[in-house]
Amino acid sequence: MEAHYPAHWEADVVLADGGTAHVRPIRPADADRLRSFYSRLSDESIYFRFFGPRPRLSDREVERFTNVDYLSRVALIATIGTEMVAVIRYDRTGPGEAEIAFLVEDAHQGRGVASVLLEHLAETARERGIERFVADVLPANMRMTGLLRQAGYTAQSQFEDGVVRMTLDLTPTDTSAEVRAAREHRAEARSIARLLTPGSVAVIGASREPGGVGQTVLRNLLAADFTGPVYPVHREVRAVAGVRAYPSVGAIDGEVDLAVVAVPAEGVLDVVEECAEKGVHGLVVVSSGFGETGAQGRARQDELARIARSYGLRVVGPNCLGIANTDPAVKLNATLAATVPGRGKVGFFSQSGALGTALLQRVAQRGMGISSLVSAGNRADVSGNDLLQYWEEDDSTEVILLYLESLGNPRKFARLARRIARRKPIVVVKSGGTPSGHSAEELGLPDSAISSLFEQAGLIRVDDLIQLFDVGQLLAYQPLPAGPRVALVTNSDALGLLAAHACRAAGLDPRPPVNLGASAGPAEYGTALGGELASPEVDAAVVIYMPPIPGETDEVAAELLRVSKDAGKPVLTTFRGHLGMHPALRLPGDGPARGSIPSYAAPEEAVRALARVVRYAKWRARPVVPPPELDGIDTARAKVLVHESLRGCAAPESQPGGAPVGGPVGGFAQAGPPVEIDAAELLSCYGLTVWPAETVRSPDEAVAAAERLGWPVVVKVADPGAARRAGTVRLGLTGPEMVRHAYAELLGPGAGVELAVQRMAPQPAVPTVVGVVEDPAFGPVVTFGLGEVTARLLLDQGFRPAPLTGEDAADLVRSVRAAPLLFGQYGYPPVAVHALEDLLVRVGRLANDLPEVARLDLDPVLVGESDVMILGACATLRTPAGPRLDGGPRRLS
Numbered sequence: 089m090e091a092h093y094p095a096h097w098e099a100d101v102v103l104a105d106g107g108t109a110h111v112r113p114i115r116p117a118d119a120d121r122l123r124s125f126y127s128r129l130s131d132e133s134i135y136f137r138f139f140g141p142r143p144r145l146s147d148r149e150v151e152r153f154t155n156v157d158y159l160s161r162v163a164l165i166a167t168i169g170t171e172m173v174a175v176i177r178y179d180r181t182g183p184g185e186a187e188i189a190f191l192v193e194d195a196h197q198g199r200g201v202a203s204v205l206l207e208h209l210a211e212t213a214r215e216r217g218i219e220r221f222v223a224d225v226l227p228a229n230m231r232m233t234g235l236l237r238q239a240g241y242t243a244q245s246q247f248e249d250g251v252v253r254m255t256l257d258l259t260p261t262d263t264s265a266e267v268r269a270a271r272e273h274r275a276e277a278r279s280i281a282r283l284l285t286p287g288s289v290a291v292i293g294a295s296r297e298p299g300g301v302g303q304t305v306l307r308n309l310l311a312a313d314f315t316g317p318v319y320p321v322h323r324e325v326r327a328v329a330g331v332r333a334y335p336s337v338g339a340i341d342g343e344v345d346l347a348v349v350a351v352p353a354e355g356v357l358d359v360v361e362e363c364a365e366k367g368v369h370g371l372v373v374v375s376s377g378f379g380e381t382g383a384q385g386r387a388r389q390d391e392l393a394r395i396a397r398s399y400g401l402r403v404v405g406p407n408c409l410g411i412a413n414t415d416p417a418v419k420l421n422a423t424l425a426a427t428v429p430g431r432g433k434v435g436f437f438s439q440s441g442a443l444g445t446a447l448l449q450r451v452a453q454r455g456m457g458i459s460s461l462v463s464a465g466n467r468a469d470v471s472g473n474d475l476l477q478y479w480e481e482d483d484s485t486e487v488i489l490l491y492l493e494s495l496g497n498p499r500k501f502a503r504l505a506r507r508i509a510r511r512k513p514i515v516v517v518k519s520g521g522t523p524s525g526h527s528a529e530e531l532g533l534p535d536s537a538i539s540s541l542f543e544q545a546g547l548i549r550v551d552d553l554i555q556l557f558d559v560g561q562l563l564a565y566q567p568l569p570a571g572p573r574v575a576l577v578t579n580s581d582a583l584g585l586l587a588a589h590a591c592r593a594a595g596l597d598p599r600p601p602v603n604l605g606a607s608a609g610p611a612e613y614g615t616a617l618g619g620e621l622a623s624p625e626v627d628a629a630v631v632i633y634m635p636p637i638p639g640e641t642d643e644v645a646a647e648l649l650r651v652s653k654d655a656g657k658p659v660l661t662t663f664r665g666h667l668g669m670h671p672a673l674r675l676p677g678d679g680p681a682r683g684s685i686p687s688y689a690a691p692e693e694a695v696r697a698l699a700r701v702v703r704y705a706k707w708r709a710r711p712v713v714p715p716p717e718l719d720g721i722d723t724a725r726a727k728v729l730v731h732e733s734l735r736g737c738a739a740p741e742s743q744p745g746g747a748p749v750g751g752p753v754g755g756f757a758q759a760g761p762p763v764e765i766d767a768a769e770l771l772s773c774y775g776l777t778v779w780p781a782e783t784v785r786s787p788d789e790a791v792a793a794a795e796r797l798g799w800p801v802v803v804k805v806a807d808p809g810a811a812r813r814a815g816t817v818r819l820g821l822t823g824p825e826m827v828r829h830a831y832a833e834l835l836g837p838g839a840g841v842e843l844a845v846q847r848m849a850p851q852p853a854v855p856t857v858v859g860v861v862e863d864p865a866f867g868p869v870v871t872f873g874l875g876e877v878t879a880r881l882l883l884d885q886g887f888r889p890a891p892l893t894g895e896d897a898a899d900l901v902r903s904v905r906a907a908p909l910l911f912g913q914y915g916y917p918p919v920a921v922h923a924l925e926d927l928l929v930r931v932g933r934l935a936n937d938l939p940e941v942a943r944l945d946l947d948p949v950l951v952g953e954s955d956v957m958i959l960g961a962c963a964t965l966r967t968p969a970g971p972r973l974d975g976g977p978r979r980l981s
Contacts, residue, residue: 093158096970097212099979100397101166104200104271106279106369107400108980109173111208114163118172119150121165125172130194136229137191139251153177159216160186164209166201169364169399176205184219190232200275202235207268207977210241210258221256240264272978273477279402280470280478283370284413284460286345287316289422290337290368292359293350293375294320294328301374302350303328304424305410312412312421312428317342337366344368348410348422353377353385356392356406364399371396372422373405379466380407393468397980402474408465409444414458415484423448423463431679432457433564435485437475439464439493447491447553454668456561457679459485469980471496476504479512487563488514489556495538497981498865500974502545502889509546510712513563513704516542516549517556533863537887540903541866544888544896546707548700558697561669561686566658568705571627574698575620576601578632578691579608583662587630587691594699599626606636614647621655628702630694631661631685645672645685653683658701660694663687715891718930720775723937729773730940733765734967760967767944767963774930778958781806781846787828793845794827802849803830806842808945808962820848849957852917853950854910858928860890860935860944867972868935870928874906875948892932897925910951919951927956939975942966 098112114122126134126145134142145153156163156177163177176190188209192201213221225232227247236254237243240263245254289309294302302320306329309318319340320328327333334340337347337359347368349359353375363371378389389406396403404411410423414431421428425445429452436451436458438444444463451458459482462475472490479485488508495501495518505514518538542549550556574596578584584601591598602620604612613633620626629652633644641664652659653675663670666687675681688694768778782793783806794801804817818830827845834843855875863869868890873879886903888896901907901924912918927949935941943964950957973981 093162094215094970096976097164097208099208099977101204101978102272102275102279102980103204103400104198104275104278106275106282106402107168107199108279108397108402109166109168109201109204109400110398111164111166111205111979113158114154114156114165114175114177116151116154118154118165121167121170121172122150122154122175125175125191125193128193128195129191133191133194136226136232137189139226162209162212162216164205164212166205167398168196174201174205176202176209178209178213178218178221180216180218181222184217186213186218186221188221188223197231200271202231203239203271204978206235206239210239210256211971211976214258219258221258223254223256225252225254226250227252238267240267268978273480275978276474276477277481279370280462280474283346283372283402283404283470284411284420284462284478285415285418286369286420288319288343288345289314289316289420290319290321290334290340290344290347291350292321292337292347292363294322294333296322296325296328300350301424302348304426305348305350305374305422306331308421308423308426308428311426312419314419314421315417316345319344337362337368340366345370346422347371349373349405350375353388353406357388357395360392360395360399360401364396364401368401370402371404372408372410373403373465373468374408374410374424375405376407378406378468389466389468396469403469404462405465406468409438409463411463412458412461414460423461425449427452428458428461430457432459433484433486433679433682434458434489434560435475435479435482435487436461436489437464437472438462438491439467439472440491443491443553450553450557454557454561455671455674455680456557456564456669467494467496471981473497473500473504473981476501476508476514480504480508486512487560488512489560490514490516491553491556492516492518495865497973498538498541499867499889499972500981502541502866503974505542505547506545509704510708513701513708514547515556515559515563516547517551517553518542518549533861533866533869533887534883534885536883536885537869540887540900541869541889543707544899546704548704550700554693555696555700557668558688558693559700562658562660562697562701565669565680565682565684565686566660567656568708569628569658569698569702570705572596572699572702573625573627574598574695575617575623575626575629576632577604577613577616577620577629578602579604579606580632580634583632583634583691587632587695590692590695591699594695596695596699596702609640610643610647613644614651617648617659618651621652621657621659626657628658628660628698630691630698631659631663632691633661633663634665642672645670648685649673649675649683652685658698659685660698661685661687662689662691662694665689710895713893713895715893715933716929718775718933721930721933722773726770726773726934726938729770730938730965733763733965734760734940762942763965765963765965767946767961770941770963771934771946771958771961774934776927776930776958778961779846779849781844781960783842783844784831785842787831790827790831790843790845791824794821794824797845797847799823800848801827802846803827803834804844804846805834806844808947808960846959849950849959850952852919853952853957854916854919855948855950856910856924858931858946858949860931860941862935862939862942862966865973867975868932868939868941870900870932870935872900872928873904874909876906876909879904879906888932890932890935892929894925894929897928897932900928901925917953920954920956921951923954923956924949924951927958939968939972940965 093113160180166174173196174192178186178188180186242257291306294306320333322333347363379386413420425448581603588598667689669680670687673685675683784790800822859871873885884904886900888900909916946961
């Protein structure tokens with residue numbers, strides 16, 4: 089019987105040079121592939137692996153190497169196309185220990201293949217209970233010793249009998265996580281750089297027909313004056329748009345870095361293989377007829393991504409607008425849009441191909457300029473996550489704008505955004521629809537959860553495309569504000585009052601408007617603005633210049649630029665109703681230079697953009713604080729409790745050496761059947777106590793339970809969901825007769841209802857609800873809300889991904905609209921919010937430690953004057969189908 093292995097052991101990966109490969113366990117059917125691989129190895133590579141010459145592998149060796157049990161013996165291979173280019177393996181040698189060895193084809197050494205294979209093998213080993221790797225290495229094999237030492241794990245070595253024995257502790261460390269993240273970042277950034285900075289471009293499907301897709305891209309490339317050669321590809325004609333055409337990619341004389349594919353969908357897969365044989369690095373597939381057309385098109389799209397990645401190519405699209413780079417050294421316009429904005433500081437990613445042209449026109453009309461653009465269309469491969477990695481390193485990009493329709497890997501997206509937003513602001517429009525791909529809405533999290541998760545990551549989420557550019561132009565050309573205090577300089581009393589009202593509504597602190605009068609000119613504006621910016625009580629200024637008759641426009645603009653240039657505070661204008669970068673308000677440079685003043689059609693729009701930037705600046709100014717150290721934590725005991733509760737349930741799905749099992753693309757759903765448990769003992773492992781409650785079946789049992797627990801008591805319906813229903817609890821019972829009467833009232837005609845007795849919690853206290861949901865995309869998410877009926881009905885909840893810092897917990901408490909009830913407002917007493925925040929941090933730690941906790945509900949949690957009291961808790965456990973998304977070794981998703 090053929091051995092099985094988990095589906096998540098297969099992955100597409102990006103290598104150090106930006107190419108891709110496929111990682112998977114070896115299979116018996118790989119025998120010929122292994123022989124071919126071995127025949128291409130140099131004598132030196134063979135010597136380092138086997139400590140001696142070995143011209144060929146015997147049939148017995150091939151059988152042993154390709155037949156493994158995926159338990160004590162595991163081998164992973166990396167393939168490019170149909171060829172195997174590397175192999176790494178371990179053989180268990182004792183309790184918790186295994187010996188490892190690897191081989192990389194000489195032509196692919198130095199591409200980072202071995203390091204990514206080691207990451208994946210270490211993950212599989214940990215799943216099989218292996219704690220350390222041992223490797224015997226010849227002293228001259230510096231590549232292998234360097235690889236093991238640089239992996240970030242704790243490594244030890246000793247020299248004996250002419251061999252270096254290296255021992256690698258596989259316990260994940262902060263260093264190993266940092267090494268993995270740094271390698272992922274460099275590889276993915278490089279893969280996008282190869283797309284956006286090609287030395288040559290082929291346009292496949294460039295016909296002579298005017299208006300055709302291929303010819304449109306070709307003409308746009310030529311019109312932009314692309315700095316490298318452009319090769320039209322057409323099977324029948326000799327020239328297109330006056331440029332020599334080639335019958336196939338393979339017939340092109342020179343190298344081809346990027347191919348734009350504009351052939352019918354049915355022919356795209358053949359083109360991909362031709363490009364792979366030519367050595368093309370990346371594809372932009374503008375052709376439609378893929379995932380947007382239904383199941384058949386989706387299957388074709390998945391096959392496109394699979395084939396391209398297997399041959400080492402990255403793909404933008406299909407059904408996309410294309411890509412552009414305004415760098416003067418590149419001048420790339422490989423898009424369907426004739427109008428591409430000039431040079432600027434903004435990197436722009438759009439998931440919508442259809443909106444792309446309109447978006448570019450709007451950017452150009454505002455005079456903003458861009459550094460680069462990627463319109464990903466159906467996003468079969470290249471995603472916003474890839475672009476974030478690239479723009480983080482791109483010196484010409486200072487602001488990142490994203491239009492997203494779905495989230496392929498939200499957990500990775502949030503991780504990257506949190507890091508990048510510390511240096512470069514990220515503005516996001518996330519639409520509510522999910523036309524293609526995986527998103528949080530499909531998984532049950534409301535849209536408000538996405539906003540909360542984005543906010544924690546430092547993202548500026550806006551409602552529409554107009555606001556995207558409103559905020560983007562402010563960030564691109566003005567400094568960040570130090571606070572919310574806003575000066576208002578205007579020549580219209582009415583507009584000044586509107587601006588002040590808009591500031592207060594947006595949470596800003598406006599100073600009284602300085603009204604200069606309708607006839608104010610350059611001198612008046614310069615003096616007023618200069619005085620306001622010089623005040624230590626001002627963090628930003630909004631200038632309104634709306635003269636009733638044409639006046640000294642250029643002179644006023646020049647004065648505003650002069651006064652604000654070195655102030656270090658952002659200045660926004662409503663300058664004669666102009667929207668965008670007014671020519672008179674631009675400083676000269678490569679595109680509008682920093683210090684240019686953005687203009688908005690109305691003061692309210694300027695204030696709205698400023699308010700979002702103020703919140704971002706406040707987030708960015710906060711120091712990065714790791715989750716706090718907690719006492720009373722016993723993770724080992726918690727894991728034992730979880731595993732004992734799940735024992736006997738169905739194991740995660742696995743696959744024979746072949747087809748993947750179902751589940752979200754790139755993620756791992758909860759696979760096993762749900763198991764509901766009383767969460768009290770589990771919570772005790774994290775320093776949290778659930779108030780005991782006893783289930784009773786008669787009035788006498790209820791009285792006896794009350795005597796044991798201590799008076800006064802509560803009698804309530806035992807169903808955990810009863811707290812959401814009125815009339816299911818009787819409070820403050822101080823004697824046996826009251827308990828008996830409450831029991832009779834609650835039991836009523838419902839003979840099947842179970843009742844419980846619990847000691848009455850001290851009053852006053854505010855009821856709250858705390859929860860955890862293990863989301864297949866976001867991972868563990870902590871939820872919080874108040875237990876009041878109105879708050880429940882209005883779904884007044886906050887969300888934060890686990891684990892939580894103290895600041896995260898404080899923000900989560902204050903994120904709900906009913907939060908003032910916790911701080912002594914509306915007749916409620918002030919309560920121990922600090923204890924509530926500590927509880928949230930502990931629950932977040934539990935959620936992060938235990939992926940088996942599919943759901944945890946603490947309901948209610950009473951927050952008293954000095955402590956919190958958990959009165960009800962239940963958990964749903966489920967065996968995961970694999971590691972959390974973005975929680976293991978590097979993989980494309």
